[in-house]
Amino acid sequence: MAKLEIPYEVGSKIWTPGGGMAEVRVECPECCGTKVVTMELGNGERHSLDCRCCQAGYESPRGWVWQRTFESDPVEVELTDIEISAYSGIRYLAAGAWVDLDMLFESKADCETRCAELRAERQANEDRIIFNNLKSKRRDCAWSVHYWRRRVKDLERDLERARAFLTKSATVTNDGKPK
Numbered sequence: 001m002a003k004l005e006i007p008y009e010v011g012s013k014i015w016t017p018g019g020g021m022a023e024v025r026v027e028c029p030e031c032c033g034t035k036v037v038t039m040e041l042g043n044g045e046r047h048s049l050d051c052r053c054c055q056a057g058y059e060s061p062r063g064w065v066w067q068r069t070f071e072s073d074p075v076e077v078e079l080t081d082i083e084i085s086a087y088s089g090i091r092y093l094a095a096g097a098w099v100d101l102d103m104l105f106e107s108k109a110d111c112e113t114r115c116a117e118l119r120a121e122r123q124a125n126e127d128r129i130i131f132n133n134l135k136s137k138r139r140d141c142a143w144s145v146h147y148w149r150r151r152v153k154d155l156e157r158d159l160e161r162a163r164a165f166l167t168k169s170a171t172v173t174n175d176g177k178p179k
């Protein structure tokens with residue numbers, strides 16, 4: 001009969017990466033705190049716009065954004081239960097949560113190495129989210145300039161039409177015949 005190797009006894013103490021997150025206010029990286037960004041079109045025309053990056057919803061830009069930093073340090077926990085399944089293998093209950101074997105370490109130094117990897121992974125992921133967010137907001141910005149330029153053209157055309165109509169009316173008498 002095959003024997004299953006149980007790596008740790010229930011009740012033993014072991015190291016696992018603890019997680020945490022901190023949020024700090026930093027100057028908006030897009031407008032450098034000025035709340036305004038200037039967009040230059042291909043024809044050299046420049047437009048100053050409210051910064052979308054530090055704008056929350058429909059409020060005015062704030063000049064600052066929240067920045068998340070991830071923390072992870074070794075935590076010593078006691079293994080209080082074990083679960084063995086064909087699907088997920090062996091995992092332990094520690095401090096109220098199920099922890100996979102690859103997140104448990106006998107030495108604090110090995111756990112520290114894993115913590116550093118986790119911090120780097122989470123930070124890289126966060127940076128990717130920020131970058132994609134920025135890209136989409138820049139697209140919104142470009143779109144809004146494009147939209148309002150088109151509105152100005154439409155309104156100018158309508159104004160011209162309205163003026164032309166009034167000029168034409170003025171040259172016609174009440175009975176509809178030209179003066």
Ligand SMILES: [Zn+2]
Pocket residue numbers: 028029030031032033034035036051052053054055061063064
């Ligand atoms: Zn900004």
